[in-house]
Amino acid sequence: MNNNPTPAQILKTIKLADRMLSFWSAVQVRCLSKYAEYRPPGRAGIKLADGAAEEIAAALNLSVVAAANWLLEAEQMVRRLPETITALETGIVDMQRAKATVQVTRPL
Secondary structure, X not given: OOOOOOHHHHHHHHHHHHHHHHHHHHHHHHXXXXXXXXXXXXOOOOOOOOOHHHHHHHHHOOOHHHHHHHHHHHHHHHHHOHHHHHHXXXXXXXXXXXXXXXXHHOOO
C-alpha cells in the first residue's frame, strides 16, 4: 500500500488481511490436530498424551488448560468438520465462527 491510500484501498487491504488471518488460523488448527495425532494418549480414557498440552502451552505462551482445549477443539474441527476447516482456509468464516461451529455441533 502506498503512503496515501484511498479508503477503497484501505478497505481492500483490511479484507485481504482478514482472509489471510483465516487461512493461517486453518493452518494452525490442522497442525494442532496433527500434533495431537502424533502424540496419542497412552492410557484408556485420556484424550491427550501426557505432556502434549504442556508442550503447546510452552510454545505459545498459553495456560495448560487453554492449550489442552485448543488441541481438543482442533482435533474435533479437523476430524468432524472438514468443511468448516475449508471455509476457514478460504476466508468464508473466521476463527470465531469456526470455533462456534465446533461448540454448537459438539452434542450431535
